[in-house]
Amino acid sequence: MITTKLRIQDSLPLTCSRGGTCCHGNTVLLNPWELARLAQEKKNTPREFRDLYCDFGGIRLRFDGAEDFRKKPACSQYSENFGCSVHAGRPLSCRLFPLGRQIQNEVVNYIFQGNQFPCLNGCPEVLELPHLTVGEYLEGQITDTFEIAQDHYLEFMQNSADISFIYLLDTGLAKSGDKKTLQIWREMGDERPEMLSERIGAEWIDFLMIPEIMEDLEDPISFAAAHYHQLEQKVQEKFGDAQTNQELHEASVTMMGIALYLARGIGANPKNLSEHWIDVAKKNGALE
Secondary structure, eight states: OOEEEEOTTOEEOOSOOOOSGGGBSOOOBOOHHHHHHHHHHHTOOHHHHHHHHEETTTTEEOOOSOBOTTSOBBOTTEETTTEETTGGGOOHHHHHTTOEEEEETTEEEEEEESSSOTHHHHOGGGGGSOOEEHHHHHHHHTOHHHHHHHHHHHHHHHHHHHHHHHHHHSSSTGGGTOOHHHHHHHHHHTSOHHHHHHHHOHHHHHHHHSOOOOSOTTOHHHHHHHHHHHHHHHHHHHHTTOOSHHHHHHHHHHHHHHHHHHHHHTTOOHHHHHHHHHHHHHHTTOOO
């Protein structure tokens, strides 16, 4: 599909008509901080919110509400004749819509899919509303803190993958002739999210998506840092004594599974990532 890149000064029909069209039939992915923010806004615990309103362990909001005129179900947080019930805590994908956000070589680009601006399909009335520049729209949607959270969980994902590499390459596992570790990395990159979450297991999914963190939720940097510190402690607890090839294999697979699971939650492509990481591992002596 064609991707249209935007400049921050580009003017578009971005004034929302508040018809609720985008709250039906879409996909809203979550990182752990966003899940915690939504739970706070809903006055639930993160576990309660996750279990009531999310799929696949918490990385996706459930769309199981009443259908609209297109027969598309509403987001679980959408209230008819009112709108979003958690508007102040809505995640980045909702704030950006209909735009997307892409990072290439550490440069952030704002994009939309296709040649025609997406809103024109479901809400043609936006053409009659004031146009906004991309920068004005982002400022009005208060995306900055949510973009910071996304970037820090992108780093969390990469660090998790780095730990997986350590267990494969720095322990003698790869040199032993092991081939099954990279085979499973590839399988996980191509797995449906429900299968991947089942493979990782409920204990790790809970740890990832509903961490027990008391940091101020207004500060995603502190939240993500505390979460990663907990990850390091849990890895040491679970795999610190790993010595046999089987134990090292399990540690590497678990940490790669975590990285690929988080990849889905932040909108990255797990298949592309797994293939890239497999190529890197092969160049460093791993076998498949």
